Amino acid sequence: MTIDAPRIRPGDRRELGLLNSVITKVGARYMKASSANLFTTMGRNRKLFRAWLRFGSAMMPRGTLPRRETELMILRVAYLRSCTYEFTHHERIGRSIGLTADEIADIAQGSTAASWSAREQSILRAVDSIHETRDIDQTLWSELSGFLSDSELIEVCMLITHYEMLATFIGTLRIQDDTFVHPGPRPGSAG
Numbered sequence: 261m262t263i264d265a266p267r268i269r270p271g272d273r274r275e276l277g278l279l280n281s282v283i284t285k286v287g288a289r290y291m292k293a294s295s296a297n298l299f300t301t302m303g304r305n306r307k308l309f310r311a312w313l314r315f316g317s318a319m320m321p322r323g324t325l326p327r328r329e330t331e332l333m334i335l336r337v338a339y340l341r342s343c344t345y346e347f348t349h350h351e352r353i354g355r356s357i358g359l360t361a362d363e364i365a366d367i368a369q370g371s372t373a374a375s376w377s378a379r380e381q382s383i384l385r386a387v388d389s390i391h392e393t394r395d396i397d398q399t400l401w402s403e404l405s406g407f408l409s410d411s412e413l414i415e416v417c418m419l420i421t422h423y424e425m426l427a428t429f430i431g432t433l434r435i436q437d438d439t440f441v442h443p444g445p446r447p448g449s450a451g
Contacts, residue, residue: 266434270300277306283313291349293438298345301435316426319419325412327357329383332376333416334423335367336387341427345437352440379407383416390420 273281280303288296303309320330331354338346351364366373371384382403389396396404396417404413429435 264434266297266301266436268301268304268433270295270297271304276300276303280306280309283310288438291352291438292441294441295438297435297438298430301433302429316422319415319422323415323419325415325419328359329380330419331357331359332363332367332380333383333387333419335364336370336384337391337420337423337427339367340388340391341424341431343427343430345430345435346423346427348437382407386416387420390417391424 271280276284280299284296284299284303287299288294299309302312320334321327323330331350334350335347335354337343338350354364355361363375366375370388371381376384382400385400386396386404389400404416408416
């Protein structure tokens, strides 16, 4: 996706308010980025930004699914949507929780890559299905149900559609990629 000039520029401290300004600075520092353009843009709607943070963090990083699976789904959505902003951030997060460079490269191949377990293949097929058809057919649903609890199935559907929405938001508002102060995984990681 080609990103033009931002349609809504990132907010400054006055536009974000004190709380949102602190949140965006902490987020940028955590990711070792000089900016947090998604946060500083969305933060201009103060109430919605904080509600979105609570909602999103209920799935990532505090969801019930293993972080590896969460990051695989997010990376696949970002790849399918050509959302560089999302992919770059979650590539760093994925590496920090143990995804290898080969596994991240295999995101492009999707569920057919040799890297994935049977459960991961099913989850990646769910990403592709929701992306392509906005649904999961009964055959795939039955397959997923063999691996996941009802609660996990709900989380898979919510996570995929949330990151589809986020990619749309990033693209529509032309949110610029962040600049990272230090290449590599985020602070506190092994990589």
